[in-house]
Amino acid sequence: MTDSSTALYCLIGDPVSGSLSPEIHTAAYAAMGLNATYLAFRVTSEALSAAIGGLRVLAKGFNVTIPHKTRVALMMDELTHEASLIGAVNAVAVREGSLVGHNTDALAASDVLEALGARGGAATIVGAGGAAKSIVYALWRKGFSEVRVLDRTPERAEALASGAKAVYGLNAVGAGLTRSSLLDAVSSSNLLVNATPLGMYGGELEVPEEALHGGLAVMDLAYTRGETGLIRLARSRGLRAADGLEFLVIQAAHSIEFWTGMRPPVDVMRRAALEAISGHARQGRG
Numbered sequence: 001m002t003d004s005s006t007a008l009y010c011l012i013g014d015p016v017s018g019s020l021s022p023e024i025h026t027a028a029y030a031a032m033g034l035n036a037t038y039l040a041f042r043v044t045s046e047a048l049s050a051a052i053g054g055l056r057v058l059a060k061g062f063n064v065t066i067p068h069k070t071r072v073a074l075m076m077d078e079l080t081h082e083a084s085l086i087g088a089v090n091a092v093a094v095r096e097g098s099l100v101g102h103n104t105d106a107l108a109a110s111d112v113l114e115a116l117g118a119r120g121g122a123a124t125i126v127g128a129g130g131a132a133k134s135i136v137y138a139l140w141r142k143g144f145s146e147v148r149v150l151d152r153t154p155e156r157a158e159a160l161a162s163g164a165k166a167v168y169g170l171n172a173v174g175a176g177l178t179r180s181s182l183l184d185a186v187s188s189s190n191l192l193v194n195a196t197p198l199g200m201y202g203g204e205l206e207v208p209e210e211a212l213h214g215g216l217a218v219m220d221l222a223y224t225r226g227e228t229g230l231i232r233l234a235r236s237r238g239l240r241a242a243d244g245l246e247f248l249v250i251q252a253a254h255s256i257e258f259w260t261g262m263r264p265p266v267d268v269m270r271r272a273a274l275e276a277i278s279g280h281a282r283q284g285r286g
């Protein structure tokens with residue numbers, strides 16, 4: 001039931017129309033007995049400052065998605081350790097009018113790596129955007145020493161690799177995304193992470209099959225109804241693999257814990273995510 005004491009949580013980004021977060025959060029709040037609601041607001045770059053000003057007085061917390069994660073980090077009163085190292089914020093707590101920025105993508109990545117048994121060694125990240133930055137943090141936390149970043153824009157891959165060297169002391173290199181760079185990097189890695197939208201909206205990350213060796217674990221941030229091509233291929237080869245829906249749910253669970261101090265029921269959230277993605281697919285949204 002919604003009433004005059006219902007707490008507001010929300011997502012801001014552009015676009016947000018395919019987001020599963022309202023269904024995932026609402027299911028968690030109901031199971032936790034919280035009088036709270038979660039909405040998704042499309043906020044353009046021009047409207048970002050006004051939206052943050054409004055949420056400072058109206059909301060208890062909010063998530064931030066593409067394309068605002070980096071700009072929002074600069075608008076916070078306080079940053080958690082993770083958010084300040086990464087330079088991006090995807091969860092904000094409003095505490096007595098003060099904005100505290102956090103990065104729960106990084107915490108989700110650490111949890112997923114732990115569940116995959118991926119600790120230490122060499123990792124290949126495809127993509128060099130905001131999510132890839134959170135992955136680099138998690139790799140550092142999990143004891144990885146070598147990181148290969150591949151991006152269709154080689155300069156972005158090189159920039160992320162330089163940051164990984166400078167901030168975390170990782171042995172990192174960046175290069176363009178080609179069949180041969182993927183083959184070289186993945187063959188000598190024990191973890192492959194897809195941090196691009198490939199697999200979500202048509203178009204797949206095409207990993208040469210000969211690169212998929214038995215010691216490789218795969219983490220895909222992209223998700224779709226069913227499995228992305230990468231996850232399907234990895235599982236068909238018997239590799240340990242975690243999909244983007246699991247990442248989304250764990251990230252949401254960390255956001256709720258950051259806002260409320262309570263651990264939400266992850267199984268309920270997983271079920272809600274699966275139902276939501278099927279519902280969106282039926283309605284042709286996302």
Ligand SMILES: NC(=O)c1ccc[n+]([C@@H]2O[C@H](COP(=O)([O-])OP(=O)(O)OC[C@H]3O[C@@H](n4cnc5c(N)ncnc54)[C@H](OP(=O)(O)O)[C@@H]3O)[C@@H](O)[C@H]2O)c1
Binds near residue numbers: 156222245
């Ligand atoms: N499951 C989750 O909870 C979760 C959480 C965070 C992010 N994600 C997903 O992870 C992806 C990346 O997010 P982000 O925040 O890092 O976005 P971002 O900052 O916009 O970066 C996007 C990255 O993907 C690359 N890319 C985009 N389209 C591509 C294509 N067609 N082929 C090859 N590379 C392409 C970009 O390459 P350029 O550098 O060349 O532009 C860039 O490296 C998104 O799909 C997002 O939905 C999922």
